[in-house]
Amino acid sequence: MKHRNFKTVPRMIFGRGSFDQLDDVLTEERQKPDDFVVFLVDEVHKDKPLKERLPNQAQDLVIWLDVTDEPKTTYVDALTEQVQAFGKGKNPVSVVGIGGGSSLDIGKAVALLLTNPGGAASYQGWDLIKNPAVHHVGIPTISGTGAEASRTTVLTGPDKKLGMNSDHTVFDQIIMDPDLIAGVPKDQWFYTGMDCYIHNVEALNGTYINEFARAFGEKSSELCHQVFLEDHPDSDEKLMMASYMGGQSIAYSQVGACHALSYGLSYVMGYHHGIGNCIAFNALDDFYPEGVKTFRKMLDKHNITLPKNVCKDLTDAEMDKMIQVSSGMAPLWDNVYGPDWKEKVTPELLRSLYLKM
Template identity: 60%
Template sequence: MFRNFKMVSKVVFGRGCFSQLGDILQEQRQGSESVMVFLVDDVFKDGSLENRLPRNADDLLVWVNVDDEPKTVYVDQLVMQVKAHMAGKQDSHPSGVVGIGGGSTMDLAKAVSLMLTNRGSAADYQGWDLIKKPAVYHAAVPTLSGTGAEVSRTTVLTGPQKKLGINSDHTVFDQIVLDPEMIADAPNPQRFYTGMDCYIHCVESLEGTYLNSFSRAYGEKAMDLCRDVFLDSPEDADDRLMMASYCGGMSIAYSQVGICHALSYGLSFVLGLHHGIGNCVAFDYLEDYYPEGVGEFRQMMARSGIDLPRNLTAGITDDQMKTMVDVALVLEPLWENALGRDWKTVMTREKISDLYLKM
């Protein structure tokens, strides 16, 4: 049966389009007590961004910290903060949730919007299509590009027992505002690691068994844009990187990622590595599976002056290794996309452990 997946309803793109955010949100405001919740990466706390936010008097601004990967317990705390702000107001839910930041901040915005309408903890919904009720209106403004979080149906979260996304059609943003000026000051190597998330999306999608013409069209375009940005550095590199992220995210919407992302989840859960760094660390050891992609990745890495962290798994305990392997193996669709339906006969626990030990 063909998948009938949801896409972002509305997209605005262009330099300076952030200035339209107020007009866009105004369409969602209803009544004199309408509340918008702004979840903004706290890296911007002491800058000029706060004064540019189109806030009304009763809107809630929360500076979120994403030094660590987003956790389900943090989502639950944010939801309680929003509910406390809404107590005694005419509406029980805000008119919308707006995430402004990189992939982790956007994932938090998606998760909070979902958990405002679904009972329990965010940890209860880690998996595929467990969400039953639509989220409140939610929008995003990326300040980093590469993760594809702005278009994906996943909000990646670390729970008490696993790192696994809330995968649902209800997760997809209702609106995204793609302004290349918002990513202009992203520092290297953070910009590189996030951009490589997009590049690796493309490699894994284009070489996966789930590949189809829809995924290929978006994946090939995103791959070309990544090459432009990280091998040629054109004047409009930020514009191209932003569209690479969009297209890369769309490429995996109708296919999947693969081995690198599965291994990265294990690294993040046990060692606390951010997703982009974890992808780069893992991908550099997957030459046997993605030879051309790894070779080109190393060229991009050298051109950007990146030195990957090494020996990360030296000295880990047997229990930690078991947990890493367990977390990676939960992501069965990723392994099947990479290696086919018989992937369990190809990728054993011992092979995964050997890959981790190289890192």
């Protein structure tokens, strides 16, 4: 049996105020006077204090990201071309992604495409990236997706929603500063945090489970309980660590039914990843009974009302597309049912689950 040799983030800084060390990190990469850095920052920070704290120099490029929609391969391609035009044949010494999961994924994707020819859509899949990325740094300003820890960058392409899954995707450096997640709107804080909680439920109940994934998943779950059921005073720090550990848990195992279904919801109906996961998870009592029960307690405690009957007005073509996207998530269904998953994951099963949402 061959074991996976998986890559983790080699360098990380954690703690309140640690964002201010970004300048030190980038100084190490800047060797020549014309070396430049690209900052890809969620535009929500454009009029916030964080803008003034960016350690950008005169020769650097700051791009404010529009993450209204889930990141598309076409958007990533356009950003890559913008960076290439700015560099006039020279690549940046570092790409810094700052924001939520979408911004971090965009940062990873642009860093990869600067060294790998062709558009992002041609790399949607597993281990299709050939060349190491430009040095890239991830700084979450909302916690839950685990994008800071993962080897994927999830993108919506012309015919599917699927990550660029590769060891080269992993950040070279992350900075986890709990100060940065203060003031996130309540619904967004909840939905993104639930992405982390759901990662753990899927990993811990999957066929891919192993002691590595279990160690991270159990600790991350415990932290999620403290944040979402106990209102712990250090909840920002705890959620940031839960997010990182949830990302580590699935790095050596896999997500499951909820994520497979949520990819379909997102592709056809445009739901953001966090809320899409919540809508899907709420229909999965048969798959994760204990996890769903606890999830509903969290919903009640934080007065979150999920959309209901979201699939009732879909056309047959839209429903068929959702089923196609979801059933294409082979490793996820393998983690749910094992190698014979195709016998279980029928269009009828997927349709019935979507109609429960």
